[in-house]
Amino acid sequence: MRAILTSTWAKVCVFALCLLPVVSLVWRFFHHGLTANPLEFITHATGDWTLRFLALTLAISPLRKLLRLPDLIRFRRMLGLFAFFYACLHFTTYIWFDKFFDLAEMWKDVSKRRFITVGFTAFVLLIPLAITSTAGWIRRLGGRRWQQLHRLIYASAIAGVIHYYWLVKSAVIRPLTYGAIIAILLLWRVFDRSWKREGATTELQPKVERVQG
Amino acid sequence: MLIRKTPDLTYADVTPKSVYLDRRKFLRGLGFAGAASFAGPRLWELAAPREHAYAGTKFANVTKSPYSTTEKENSFEDVTHYNNFYEFGLDKTDPAKNARNFKTSPWSVSIEGEVAKPRKMTVEEIIQIAPLEERIYRHRCVEAWSIVVPWIGFSFSELAKLVEPTPKAKYVAFESYFNSQQMPEARFTGIEFPYVEGLRLDEAMNPLTLLCVGMYGETLANQDGAPVRMIIPWKYGFKSAKSLLKIRFVKGEPPTTWNRLAPREYGFYANVNPSVDHPRWSQAKERRLGEFFKRDTLMFNGYGEQVASLYTGMDLRKYY
Numbered sequence: 001m002r003a004i005l006t007s008t009w010a011k012v013c014v015f016a017l018c019l020l021p022v023v024s025l026v027w028r029f030f031h032h033g034l035t036a037n038p039l040e041f042i043t044h045a046t047g048d049w050t051l052r053f054l055a056l057t058l059a060i061s062p063l064r065k066l067l068r069l070p071d072l073i074r075f076r077r078m079l080g081l082f083a084f085f086y087a088c089l090h091f092t093t094y095i096w097f098d099k100f101f102d103l104a105e106m107w108k109d110v111s112k113r114r115f116i117t118v119g120f121t122a123f124v125l126l127i128p129l130a131i132t133s134t135a136g137w138i139r140r141l142g143g144r145r146w147q148q149l150h151r152l153i154y155a156s157a158i159a160g161v162i163h164y165y166w167l168v169k170s171a172v173i174r175p176l177t178y179g180a181i182i183a184i185l186l187l188w189r190v191f192d193r194s195w196k197r198e199g200a201t202t203e204l205q206p207k208v209e210r211v212q213g
Numbered sequence: 214m215l216i217r218k219t220p221d222l223t224y225a226d227v228t229p230k231s232v233y234l235d236r237r238k239f240l241r242g243l244g245f246a247g248a249a250s251f252a253g254p255r256l257w258e259l260a261a262p263r264e265h266a267y268a269g270t271k272f273a274n275v276t277k278s279p280y281s282t283t284e285k286e287n288s289f290e291d292v293t294h295y296n297n298f299y300e301f302g303l304d305k306t307d308p309a310k311n312a313r314n315f316k317t318s319p320w321s322v323s324i325e326g327e328v329a330k331p332r333k334m335t336v337e338e339i340i341q342i343a344p345l346e347e348r349i350y351r352h353r354c355v356e357a358w359s360i361v362v363p364w365i366g367f368s369f370s371e372l373a374k375l376v377e378p379t380p381k382a383k384y385v386a387f388e389s390y391f392n393s394q395q396m397p398e399a400r401f402t403g404i405e406f407p408y409v410e411g412l413r414l415d416e417a418m419n420p421l422t423l424l425c426v427g428m429y430g431e432t433l434a435n436q437d438g439a440p441v442r443m444i445i446p447w448k449y450g451f452k453s454a455k456s457l458l459k460i461r462f463v464k465g466e467p468p469t470t471w472n473r474l475a476p477r478e479y480g481f482y483a484n485v486n487p488s489v490d491h492p493r494w495s496q497a498k499e500r501r502l503g504e505f506f507k508r509d510t511l512m513f514n515g516y517g518e519q520v521a522s523l524y525t526g527m528d529l530r531k532y533y
Binding site: 115 | 295356401402471475502503
């Protein structure tokens with residue numbers, strides 16, 4: 001398993017898989033598969049995939065420990081950047097096709113409509129994380145500070161779920177499903193910390209190793 | 214849009230073959246992409262035959278209506294594959310799939326309440342009440358998209374005349390069909406069914422208010438509310454209840470589904486009004502399906518001339 005995870009091909013494969021949603025959108029575009037309201041379809045699909053990739057990114061740490069596969073860390077940065085990638089597509093669809101780059105209109109929306117406010121917040125929180133995702137930035141900030149900064153992903157994921165929850169007309173089951181998944185992933189961290197404090201039995205990976213891409 | 218009105222054309226001309234072929238292509242596309250990355254359509258649906266997916270029986274002798282708009286109609290494909298019909302699922306493309314086997318015949322509608330002559334009528338009887346007209350109406354959804362559809366039906370007032378509302382009747386309540394066996398997706402929607410809607414009596418009696426039995430020259434598609442539904446073109450789409458089972462003339466304002474669910478967001482009146490925003494989004498503009506740029510939403514969806522007088526003296530911000 002370790003050999004598979006650490007091979008270059010594993011990264012290439014995961015990268016290709018992460019591109020599938022956007023490839024599918026392009027494919028649908030050329031095959032009339034985007035419904036009668038393509039912009040709504042694209043907005044929903046990119047929003048969904050942002051949340052899914054945020055959840056996948058947050059799942060890496062728990063899975064490393066539960067499955068005893070520390071090498072999974074190799075994929076965390078990529079997944080996080082894909083979350084940002086789909087968030088960018090989502091935001092671009094909104095600012096381009098909904099607001100037609102009218103920034104004044106956008107600000108009115110952001111300040112007036114709470115689901116936009118919280119969605120915009122979720123997006124903005126991801127920007128510093130994407131920028132500082134390189135090895136150079138980890139060095140410059142130092143592992144500890146870098147890690148603290150990257151805890152912003154928790155806030156972003158929560159804001160993303162609230163954004164979805166406030167948006168739907170009646171079917172709260174979907175945002176609540178995302179909410180439940182992200183809640184489990186965050187709660188695991190809380191419990192993991194308290195277990196560590198109590199027992200301190202499981203050995204930690206060295207700090208540097210944890211933040212390597 | 215004009216060829217359809219020539220009486221000697223066949224059903225195949227009403228819905229051109231190319232549309233059918235496109236539809237198949239469209240669905241295939243949906244399936245493959247779905248298999249690739251979206252969990253949506255199931256593979257077996259690709260193999261399943263789609264014969265008689267629509268209750269497409271052609272109507273003869275449909276007259277033109279002066280109430281029709283000359284705006285470009287949306288395609289049959291769009292109007293049958295982009296639906297809010299929550300009983301059949303949450304996504305716009307769900308009703309086309311899930312309503313395929315919806316049984317709409319035999320069907321009868323009970324007209325009751327504060328009327329001198331309550332009665333139960335089959336769809337076949339309802340169609341005979343008055344000459345069928347084609348009415349090409351703008352249809353504006355509360356979600357800020359819109360379509361133009363050639364509906365078929367006649368003014369609701371024709372039905373009302375038949376049952377003779379008593380002076381006590383001040384409102385009309387509509388109840389849609391619901392059956393959790395036929396509509397298993399409904400339980401995920403967070404909505405209490407059956408769907409109920411209502412109109413003030415004078416709104417219901419306005420000639421624009423359509424008792425609708427068809428579209429595009431034929432009977433209604435299942436996913437568009439077969440076999441009989443309401444169309445109230447100056448109100449948001451959710452006011453136009455589908456697949457009606459009961460029409461009840463009542464004394465007081467009847468409860469309505471979306472208002473019950475979120476009273477601050479969906480009022481009883483729900484007139485299309487660009488200056489009164491939905492609490493969560495603007496109603497000033499809309500996306501006409503098939504158009505890239507948004508267009509301005511018109512007061513009463515452009516039907517102010519016929520209906521504005523119904524609301525004189527009313528604060529439409531308060532009665533949204």
